[in-house]
Amino acid sequence: MLDKIGIAKRIAKEIKDGSYINLGIGIPTLVANYIPEKINVVLQSENGLLGIGPFPSEEQVDADLINAGKQTVSMTPGSALFSSAESFAMIRGGHVDLTILGAMEVSENGDLANWKIPGKMVKGMGGAMDLVASADNIIVAMQHTSRSGDSKLLKKCSLPITGLSCVKKIVTNMAVLDILPTGGFQLLERAPGVSVDDIKAATQGKLHVPDNVPEMTF
């Protein structure tokens, strides 16, 4: 089983040199810490910044420079600032190469639910619906099951949808899986100490299991 950092580390391996990436709040934000040094990427913040740098020092903290999670940040050399309309023009126009975000549920045809739980206070979708409707390449970071052991990789999402058929790849605490273009979860890798049977038991949606399912390496 992976912890949150493990999930972030595994996702970091998917990142290609020269990419522009939007990282959601939570585990996705952690991914930035594990991108190999030889790889150069530019992080996009939907509130209007390309080139998110590390958290600032105490002296550098600037209330006018935050990320989409409202955390104070710094800027990398070569960064650019812009409006929210321009930011979502970038996103909607397909200029961001990779979007990494969290999920509550994913269905076997790639539907994503991550914004609303009926009966609970609705905080809003923020930029998630724009991101998932627009990005060509979406990787989801999530727990494979709920605390009570119910699968979150489903035939059909039970929660309100954020976007249809948008997820390409999923990294959970148990496995790495692709969504097949024809539907279904294609199992690619097992987390250390997790068996194929564990994954089968934890996956409600249609799971394609190849003969050989390697353990993740980092």
Next chain:
Amino acid sequence: MLDKIGIAKRIAKEIKDGSYINLGIGIPTLVANYIPEKINVVLQSENGLLGIGPFPSEEQVDADLINAGKQTVSMTPGSALFSSAESFAMIRGGHVDLTILGAMEVSENGDLANWKIPGKMVKGMGGAMDLVASADNIIVAMQHTSRSGDSKLLKKCSLPITGLSCVKKIVTNMAVLDILPTGGFQLLERAPGVSVDDIKAATQGKLHVPDNVPEMTF
């Protein structure tokens, strides 16, 4: 009869303090020279400038600073530069208070034709269609008749239309006229030396003539 400068001078009297104005090529451009000194206006150039100044001195000429007529210009203090999309956002969004442009024909319901003569080389509409479709207040500068004496203030335009029901006021070499909301040319003023009968003879569209038609003053 007014010459071009006379038409420009008369239009200049219509300009209100604090207005943002787009001036078309030709007579409209001349209007800028006759705006009273106590009145402050900002001239918009649809290629991306608010605050057109006078022509530059020889030393100030900058190929990167032109107006929509491709003439080298200067900038007034407090000017702003922007893209063509932003420029037409301003125009389409109704932020420009007054548009002054030339016309080949105007119809009694305010249709304007000024971009194309069938059989002649078509140069294009440039920004004219955007301006006339968007501006609340359009003043047209034009000759009342063609060289052969045919009226250009018509029941219906014979030339291809630039915009429907868009003209509010017309200043010709012979008269000042409003387009009535219900249709028809409302005669307001005569040019020096021009009689009401001259104007009647030169106007093909429906002309409303009040009892008293004062001569223009400047």
Next chain:
Amino acid sequence: MIDKVVDNAATAIKDIHENAVLMLGGFGLCGIPENSIQALLKQGTKGLTCISNNAGVDDFGIGLLLKTRQVKKMISSYVGENAEFERQLLAGELEVDLLPQGTLAERIRAGGAGIPAFYTPAGYGTEVAEGKETREFNGKMHLLESWLLADYSLVKAWKGDTEGNLIYKGTARNFNPMMAAAGKITIAEVEELVPAGELDPNTIHTPGIYVQRIFQGKAYEKRIEQRTVSSPS
């Protein structure tokens, strides 16, 4: 010459009437019109519809106007940091429209730009699509979304000049430029107000044509929601 400069926030917002539709710039508490919000609080105008990406926190930003029950309706993309907001929403005292953030930004941009409607893929197949026209373009489904306009837009900039030209700083730009263009009356508060001609025309984010009133703000608190720092390594 018509002067856009007003003395202070109270004068600038004086004619904002009950049930007015407002746009308020900012993302979280970053780039919000602090002075205008304080003045509205003092003026007590009620029944406001507030179009703003967020709803502030309990004791700052739009949260202040929620507490005094001056807000009738919020149009936002994310409203999660506010307990009083939650209470009013659950009690049915507050209307809330939640929109995808990019759709919100683009609808406001469309309002300023005279585009009454446009198509976006965001929200297709979700609750957001309910009651909306859909249409396929290039094999992908889209929703028809309409422009948003406001009676008054309240924006905050870093620098401004007497012509109303504005320059924002850092990520405090966010929704401010589009809102400046989408307000019938746009009221800009700035940290530094300079005479016309002092700002480089090439660096202006909001051309003055969009701004009807401008004033020099004061006592900016610029509260930080998540103060995250790197420990020196």
Next chain:
Amino acid sequence: MIDKVVDNAATAIKDIHENAVLMLGGFGLCGIPENSIQALLKQGTKGLTCISNNAGVDDFGIGLLLKTRQVKKMISSYVGENAEFERQLLAGELEVDLLPQGTLAERIRAGGAGIPAFYTPAGYGTEVAEGKETREFNGKMHLLESWLLADYSLVKAWKGDTEGNLIYKGTARNFNPMMAAAGKITIAEVEELVPAGELDPNTIHTPGIYVQRIFQGKAYEKRIEQRTVSSPS
């Protein structure tokens, strides 16, 4: 690290193929990609569709590519300064689509911004409306217009950095920023190429994400169409 910087215009445009759809920045001869046009001329690529507000003059700008018959189609708003253009058009050798300038600018902006279609009032009731869907909003008729995209966008900026960030100067900005966003491959030529970090992030007009290749241009002629000067008074 993937390097966006290329040596010169010839390298930058090398893979532009026959029948490619290009966008070329500029208004008149102001802000046009002079170096890229010269390189295209030398490369001789034919069958080009050129989306550009104007078509240059007989011996400069896109006019050069017209003379060598490399242009199959022009999509522009105003094409009036070019005798060779007129000859080819009347002889049926050149296709021309004329669009209202604001519609052209907004269709390009929509292409970059992922908006497949939008409504504008410009052109309603005119020849431009032929074959287009119309719709009333708020008592006013509008046309449905679709986005424009390009295989390659050729833009010209004043300053650029190695990340592809661009700053334009004066009215040379015009169509360049929207085109930079609407090209599958955007090639930027700049008067001054600086290392990443030298440009103020707050003053950038085109964020580097839109630019795939950048090079330092040379020998800019910056021809002036209408040299108008004030006589000293």
